[in-house]
Amino acid sequence: MSADTQGPATPGPATADLTGGGVRGGSTFGALRDQLQEAAAAFAGGPDALAGILLGLVDDVDRAVREPLEIFPVCHHSPASALAMARRLREKQPKVVYLELCEDMAPLLTELRNCRLPVAVQAFAGDVDGFPADWAPLSVVAPITEASAEYQAVAYALDTPGVELVLVDRSCDHVFQWDPRADRPGQRAEDAEPPDREEAALHGEAVGVEIGDLRPRFAELEEHLLRHGKVRHWSEWWHQYVEVPLGDSDHDAYRQVMFLIGSLFRRLAPGDGARLRVDEDRERYMWTRIREHLAATGTDPGECVYVCGAFHAAGRVEEFGVAGTDTFTISPRTATTWQYGLIPSSHSAIEGQFGLAPGSVSIAATQWTKSLRRTRVKPYRLAGQAGTRKPAATKTVAGRPAAVAAEPAAADRLSGFLRRPPVLDALDEAELLGWSVEIVRAARRNGYLASTADAIAVFETSILLAGMRDRAKPTPYDFQDAAVTCIEKDSVPGRRDVRRLAEIMLGGDRIGQVGYESLPPLARDVYERLAPLELNLQQRGVRRALLDMTSRPELRACSDVLWMLRRLMPHGAARPIMGERRLGERSVQESWDLALGTHQRALIELGYQGVSLEQVLEQKLRAQAYGPQATAATVLAAVEDATLYLSGRRLADELGGHALKVLAAERTADGAPEVLRRVRTLLAYYRTVEPSLPPWIEEFAKAGYAHYCTLLPTAFRDEDATVRQVAAMLGFLFSMESLALSLGCDRAQLELAVAQSHPEDAAKTALLWAARVQLGTLSRAELRARCAALLDNPLVVDAYPRYLNGFVHALEPVPGLADVVVEAVSHAFGRLPDTVLLPWLPRLISTLRSGAADLAPLLIREAGRVFPARLPALDTWVPPWRAPRPEKAAGPARPGSGVRRGAALLTAYPAACDAVAGLLGCDEDWAAAAPAPPGAALTRRHPATSTAVAALLADG
Structure with a gap:
């Protein structure tokens, strides 16, 4: 450190007069200044930066005292x-x-x-x-x-x-x-x-x-x-x-x-x-x-x-x-608007x-x-x-x-303080002994195997450490070190170590509390709305609240407040033990662990953002939906929360309309799984509760159908798009197809999108085959034949597990393929070599657990239907895909045979005939026609229909 930067050789304008002889001559600290200057000269061998610093210290003290x-x-x-x-x-x-x-x-x-x-x-x-x-x-x-x-x-x-x-x-x-x-x-x-x-x-x-x-x-x-x-x-x-x-x-x-x-x-x-x-x-x-x-x-x-x-x-x-x-x-x-309040603090904070x-x-x-x-x-x-x-x-x-009289100028008390040797306090044996006994008692309560001998050791070690540090009386810090040395061994048996126990014993982590009168309006409103629970929620710690809305309907309002607090406050402030709240579901009994007193700061900061929980929640949902990082999935999540916690559909409809714009701006399939899950949940809720679907969700289904049809060919080719994301896109298209077509969408758009998709990845290829089966451009027999060809080709057999991965994810858009997937997996276990099968099994389990957890029940249910339920039956069991299929008689049907068979069946089942006649729009009394047999006029008018109905009834 040089005198150019820290010493008084280059004083500022405010200190120039303080370094002159005039001020020094009349200074209270003249003697101290002379002593420091002599000491600096003797120490450094001449005037230098040290002298400047020491004299500058005295000047600063003199200046502050004279103010x-x-x-x-x-x-x-x-x-x-x-x-x-x-x-x-x-x-x-x-x-x-x-x-x-x-x-x-x-x-x-x-x-x-x-x-x-x-x-x-x-x-x-x-x-x-x-x-x-x-x-x-x-x-x-x-x-x-x-x-x-x-x-x-x-x-x-x-x-x-x-x-x-x-x-x-x-x-x-x-x-x-x-x-x-x-x-x-x-x-x-x-x-x-x-x-x-x-x-x-x-x-x-x-x-x-x-x-x-x-x-x-x-x-x-x-x-x-x-x-x-x-x-x-x-x-x-x-x-x-x-x-x-x-x-x-x-x-x-x-x-x-x-x-x-x-x-x-x-x-x-x-x-x-x-x-x-x-x-x-x-x-x-x-x-x-x-x-x-x-x-x-x-x-x-x-x-x-x-x-x-x-x-x-x-x-x-x-x-x-x-x-x-x-x-x-x-x-x-x-122009920033500031909110002011008091929050609890603590010594450790x-x-x-x-x-x-x-x-x-x-x-x-x-x-x-x-x-x-x-x-x-x-x-x-x-x-x-x-x-x-x-x-x-x-x-x-x-x-x-009352003010005191004018005081004389302060004398130089600094020189005496600096020359005075440190005062050595006498050892307070009673105080130190009390500390030693108390720390052993606290250690035993926290799982340590401490005894009276440890208390004596802590007492003596504290004195020893103080002596090594030139102290006559052990300080609390000496006592802490001694306690750690004598009591804490290899491990900490409880939540607190010995040093923390000593801190608590010597003073404790005192935690403050803001009084009710000083709370913001929102916090006071929360306490008032939760008053029917009859709990002291301002006190720190966890309080258990039991809500029986059947016997006490007024507790439903408390339940609404608690669910909003769970959404807005940190984890642990309001934690449900029993009961849940989902779209269309309300619990009649709930149990909560509440720690609002412990999380008082978070509740107070909520009060800076609004005057009620509903207002703050609406602000947060808007910020979530309209934020720069918002996606269609996050906007739909905000719609779900608005429907779940806030009464009325105003905010949900507004955010749902915004979801259309966000979805149209997306160019990847990253959010497709979450979008599919939330749209299905909202559709199920509105179809159950509302007399008609909200206009925004109809528009979302229509726009999403066209949007994902456009992105589908690109997603099949994109290496960054995962199989799960592409499967979610197909799931949206197939599950929303009926609603979208009723709103004016064209199914040819989906067919063209699937026809233009040419994936290179094996899993996506299997997913494309499943989509074609759903569209009817690929039969199940052809799909089975392709799977068998994969197993027969030695160049492709190593990639067969990747195809199975695609088939498993295909259950999302095409759940009806569960039997084909079970059959494909069974072929894999039966025909794949161990070098291919064993490394694939962990991948299959992780896929079902993480990315397809909701698809596993489909496979398990189908496997339970196909495989025998008893072990002895396994010896004689023949898989359905290997069982011989009954062959139909070849050759064209004879003219008029279908008409005669249909007439006989209609005569034998007149009630069914009346039902079919009503569906076909025939009002005449066919049974009154003579001399032709009953149903002859109907069968003659619609021969093809009669033949089809006869075939169905005969097969049944």
Whole structure:
């Protein structure tokens, strides 16, 4: 690192005066500056970049301390920061609190009193306008815990009369305007640093607003600190060397140390990164907003507090301070519509999103409780918040909190802090012993074979590890390592390992909850509509709901809501145990496992998209049908869901009409199997329920018939088109043929398409033969002869299994060929050599299981009809295709023989004769004709018909 980029040799305009002798001469930290300069010279052998960096740190601290508007630097979810904030607020009683938080989230903060912390303030945008479409949906969250300085500031400002809370950070819209992805349009939203841990699921893919993010961005510096601090990760280093020492420091020492740390990490951060540019723009934004508010209200800066991260407290931009320049122009927001609300958060979700060590937030919460007991500082809590009591009223003077007298300039507390050796806490044997006993008890409950000896081992190992790391008192992290070493052996018997058990024991993964009053209208509507279930659905965990719609008809409305929730929410939120909902079917009894409290975030985000479940479902179905990747199959799926979940046919008819356009634009057979399945399902439903078919499905059958006839020859030749897809196209044509022909289609179009098809693949060739049998251009006898010729040809016998694959798929369009397929498979087992048969059997099984699972019953049923049911009968069984066929008498029939036979039969069966006469349109009384025998006139008038009827009756 060179002085040209990081040292004060090239200061910005805002810091030029700070490096001059005038400021140094009157500085509070003159003695510290001289000591650091001498140390740098002695260490480096002369003035260099190190001296510039060290002196720059002191300049940054001096500048922040001298600022008329008190800057309160904080660290993200730090108990020491929260403790110092609570102490300072009761001491100073500021009139205005400026907080580093997205300014458009301000209206949501009053709703915190209805929640159980931790929760996160969220901004959500489902439809974007001004950002790349593939970024949607956009989500920004700012998690808040009780052991955080920002919560102390919010609680103080909202519950103290006469105090104003002003959020000064960039808006949520600017968060994405300044996102580095905006400079790289090709990068997708999920490609930019996704959360690493599964525990971040409570926040989803949201972008976290970092309030007081304090971590080295110089990798070598962090590695150096961790190695010499004898710790594993940054959270442990901060707890040991900053959190604990600052817990008992006074206000001036706390501020100066935090300024120093922020300045150090700021000056050692990469100087040419996009992240640093965003950080500087945030500082310009916040100071611009602060000066605007001071100018508009005329507030004295001495009566205000500016709460921000220590990294931003030591900023060097021109706009820094109340006397900074006003050269920063805030860009307007985009046209994106943002929705705001509160979502539940958890300690593990915060750790996962912000890259903290597992268990660090839980340990911080425990440290916060211990610090409050030790220091007896009274924290601020919002009145009415879950689990808290209403705080005592704050004394006010002239309508506002009592302010302290003007304070003298802060003395140099930094020098003493840096020279003071670390305070070694005495070993608290009772606390460590309690930890050791509790971890053994928790391990035994989770399947570990732990005993009292393990508790003693954990106790002694914790002390040993602390001594190896130069600590007199074991920290929670030392205890975790000792527990893992002494208890966890080769495997984890339960769901949780020992490290996770230690995290739960030391603080637990506390999960927040949003109160009913703070929920969006849709979420409250869901709870109200499910009230007849008489379950506490806001509580976390799984609740079993039993619905008997026969005895309680009012539960049908609850069933409708639950099925929509299953369609809209993640898996597990509403899971049916008994009962199903399909087209034309409704269960009279249902059983559900409901976990709406666990998935409260997903329910809240549904509320950002509409005011009712029906509205949100309609929006999603439209997006599914009209999306750029929509196919005819997906549109038909949307039609089915609209019919299944929404009453009325308006949306289904609209989406069905759109399916026609999507189908006409398709040029491949990729979606043919799904289209065939869904069209058959919808046709069966409408024919059963509706008095007539909807116009759109008639048009779809007509257009699909012509469309697939056009694509059929190409699909037979296309190597990318699978046998299953071509079979689905033929299945659509044959199953929709009667409906299409009644609507004006021409069967000659299908015949020409089949005649123009010339496949080269063996499976498609067999499929074409089956289609020709269905059309009548190829007889069954000719088909059997071709199959036999394949087996007789030694050059083709190896390809016979591929032909059988085509015959199996041919049962989709031509199910009547099941007997021929059984016969062909039987020939294969009887005549194919083992070298061909055995490798083909796994392929046949996989084909029937994956691609033709619904066709297997046809083969099984036909085989059960053909083959003998008993084993002894197998010895004398003769396959039907080998049984001798009765030969008909050759030679032409004698003239008049058919007429005489028909007359005799008609006379013997007069009722049948009357029925046939009615079908032929004969009204005369044939039996009254004399002297001719009964039926003679009819047989003479229609000799050919009489001969055909006689032949049929004789065969029967």
